[in-house]
Amino acid sequence: MPAEREDFPVVRVAALARLRLSPAESALYQEQLGRILSFFGQVAAVDVGAPPAGPAITGASATERPDAVCPSLSSEAALANAPDAAGLPRLVRVPKVLGP
Amino acid sequence: MSGERETAVAQRAAFVDGATTATATCEAALARIAACNRELGAMLAVDEATALRRAAALDALPDRSLAGPLAAVPVAVKDNICTAGLTTTAGSRALAHFVPPYSATAVDRLERAGAIVVGKTNCDEFAMGSSSEHSAFGPVRNPWDASRTPGGSSGGSAAAVAAGLVPAALGSDTGGSVRQPAALCGCVGVRPTYGRVSRHGLIAFASSLDQIGPLAATVRDAAAVLRAIAGPDASDATAAAAAVPDWESALDGDVRGCRIGVPSHLLASGVDREVASAVMGALEVLASRGAEIREITLAHADLAVPVYYLIATAEASSNLARYDGVRYGYRVGAEDGLRAMYERSRADGFGAEVKRRLILGTFVLSAGYYDAYYLKAQQARAHIRAGFLSALTGADLVALPTSPTPAFPLGERVQDPMAMYLSDVFTVGASLAGVPAISVPCGFTAGGLPIGLQLIGRPFDEATLLRVADAYERDTGFWRDRPSGPRCRGGA
Numbered sequence: 043m044p045a046e047r048e049d050f051p052v053v054r055v056a057a058l059a060r061l062r063l064s065p066a067e068s069a070l071y072q073e074q075l076g077r078i079l080s081f082f083g084q085v086a087a088v089d090v091g092a093p094p095a096g097p098a099i100t101g102a103s104a105t106e107r108p109d110a111v112c113p114s115l116s117s118e119a120a121l122a123n124a125p126d127a128a129g130l131p132r133l134v135r136v137p138k139v140l141g142p
Numbered sequence: 143m144s145g146e147r148e149t150a151v152a153q154r155a156a157f158v159d160g161a162t163t164a165t166a167t168c169e170a171a172l173a174r175i176a177a178c179n180r181e182l183g184a185m186l187a188v189d190e191a192t193a194l195r196r197a198a199a200l201d202a203l204p205d206r207s208l209a210g211p212l213a214a215v216p217v218a219v220k221d222n223i224c225t226a227g228l229t230t231t232a233g234s235r236a237l238a239h240f241v242p243p244y245s246a247t248a249v250d251r252l253e254r255a256g257a258i259v260v261g262k263t264n265c266d267e268f269a270m271g272s273s274s275e276h277s278a279f280g281p282v283r284n285p286w287d288a289s290r291t292p293g294g295s296s297g298g299s300a301a302a303v304a305a306g307l308v309p310a311a312l313g314s315d316t317g318g319s320v321r322q323p324a325a326l327c328g329c330v331g332v333r334p335t336y337g338r339v340s341r342h343g344l345i346a347f348a349s350s351l352d353q354i355g356p357l358a359a360t361v362r363d364a365a366a367v368l369r370a371i372a373g374p375d376a377s378d379a380t381a382a383a384a385a386v387p388d389w390e391s392a393l394d395g396d397v398r399g400c401r402i403g404v405p406s407h408l409l410a411s412g413v414d415r416e417v418a419s420a421v422m423g424a425l426e427v428l429a430s431r432g433a434e435i436r437e438i439t440l441a442h443a444d445l446a447v448p449v450y451y452l453i454a455t456a457e458a459s460s461n462l463a464r465y466d467g468v469r470y471g472y473r474v475g476a477e478d479g480l481r482a483m484y485e486r487s488r489a490d491g492f493g494a495e496v497k498r499r500l501i502l503g504t505f506v507l508s509a510g511y512y513d514a515y516y517l518k519a520q521q522a523r524a525h526i527r528a529g530f531l532s533a534l535t536g537a538d539l540v541a542l543p544t545s546p547t548p549a550f551p552l553g554e555r556v557q558d559p560m561a562m563y564l565s566d567v568f569t570v571g572a573s574l575a576g577v578p579a580i581s582v583p584c585g586f587t588a589g590g591l592p593i594g595l596q597l598i599g600r601p602f603d604e605a606t607l608l609r610v611a612d613a614y615e616r617d618t619g620f621w622r623d624r625p626s627g628p629r630c631r632g633g634a
Binding site for chain 1: 239240241243244374376379380381382383442445448449451452459463466467468469470471472473475476477478479480481482483484485486488489492494497498500501502503504505508514515518519520521522524525528559560563
């Protein structure tokens with residue numbers, strides 16, 4: 043069912059998107075996204091019928107390459123942009139995941 | 143308007159003929175950037191040392207006649223396209239210090255063709271926007287009127303070409319992000335057929351829609367850049383195996399018998415009067431060259447904006463899940479656990495428009511809403527594509543304005559996302575259909591703002607698009623005008 047402006051579940055959806063919003067942001071997005079969805083609801087309401095037969099939506103078919111071992115990035119290069127990997131060969135540091 | 147633009151084709155010819163050196167051409171571009179960019183905001187990074195080193199290597203070639211098709215041509219690259227060793231931010235605080243370990247295939251191919259990448263261009267964050275105001279590093283200003291936007295999201299590339307900083311640049315087009323800024327800045331912009339150009343190294347926004355495309359002063363320059371970057375690529379399974387034609391040699395000015403369809407039902411309201419008049423005038427020019435203008439209908443085109451935003455935001459919510467502050471990108475340390483680190487890093491790393499789209503995209507993919515929004519949009523997309531393909535059986539091209547309005551004032555739509563989304567009303571259709579399209583300058587408003595004509599073609603028939611756009615350009619020559627405002631004083 044299309045969501046209405048006043049009941050857009052912004053806090054729940056932001057949590058699903060792993061975004062921590064301020065109260066001001068939540069209020070702003072609640073209003074804006076409710077309005078946007080009211081407009082986009084025309085898609086939900088229209089009966090377009092089954093998609094027509096034909097090629098894939100993008101019109102492109104995937105091309106394949108040989109399943110062979112190829113040169114790739116070194117671990118050092120791949121992790122060179124990691125925010126917290128200093129002194130950790132082939133590892134990154136993250137906050138503790140499991141409890142005490 | 144004053145001062146003639148320098149084309150990529152002319153710069154390459156001058157280098158090959160020995161009339162100039164790659165170093166001199168490169169230094170001139172760097173000088174123009176130094177003179178203009180502070181006020182224009184078009185470039186986020188300039189790699190002078192590497193550019194001059196590449197230029198010197200070209201100058202040292204024993205036989206310049208063997209140099210590549212873009213030899214000695216300075217180019218700029220949108221900052222959501224990876225360049226090895228050169229910071230690539232996608233206009234986001236989340237990637238403010240990201241230095242890619244590899245270059246995009248399109249960049250590698252440009253350099254193999256002899257082009258010299260001089261720097262990276264500003265853009266809406268992760269290419270999400272139509273005004274280039276949603277950049278973490280400040281807005282881009284339109285060279286024709288600095289109080290207005292250059293369009294977006296490839297606004298930095300369009301402004302750089304329009305101001306004559308470089309003759310050509312790469313942009314990316316998801317829902318119009320090459321064509322709309324090209325129109326608003328008075329240059330040529332091409333969205334290739336989906337699959338024509340590899341997306342390897344393009345920072346993903348909406349993967350079923352994203353395409354890299356050229357912006358250039360002329361159609362011939364755009365054709366030369368497109369030919370350099372197009373073709374299959376083992377690093378992108380969606381890059382099509384289609385042959386890459388010699389588009390430049392097919393630019394013969396002949397449009398006789400070409401059938402151009404006009405969906406007048408889409409132009410009845412919401413189009414600026416001067417834009418509509420310029421587009422109709424352009425069609426008369428093509429008719430006078432022998433093209434046949436006919437009325438057509440584009441089925442379901444009225445759904446294109448909502449369908450585009452439902453699909454693009456859904457794909458963005460998936461693609462941008464990778465920015466978790468662990469392997470790369472902005473990170474806020476959190477003592478209260480991994481999830482808190484994710485949420486704070488993303489909240490601080492992303493700007494307002496990206497967050498708005500991620501919430502919308504997550505919502506339309508969530509349980510209870512997927513069928514009503516995302517699935518329905520996918521079904522409608524198939525009908526929109528079928529509508530385009532059907533229209534393109536009775537016509538060789540479809541003609542539309544690129545943008546319903548000329549360049550709008552900075553700040554006018556930034557607080558009204560719905561108004562910003564409707565800026566894309568004429569460009570998102572071709573994106574959803576996966577078909578190629580071009581924007582070519584077709585005049586100016588009374589206030590001196592550029593207007594763009596959009597032509598849309600059949601899948602992998604960029605040849606017809608380029609040929610007709612080039613023929614139009616020959617008769618009109620709007621491309622010759624360059625902005626002469628204070629923002630470009632000192633430019634060569």
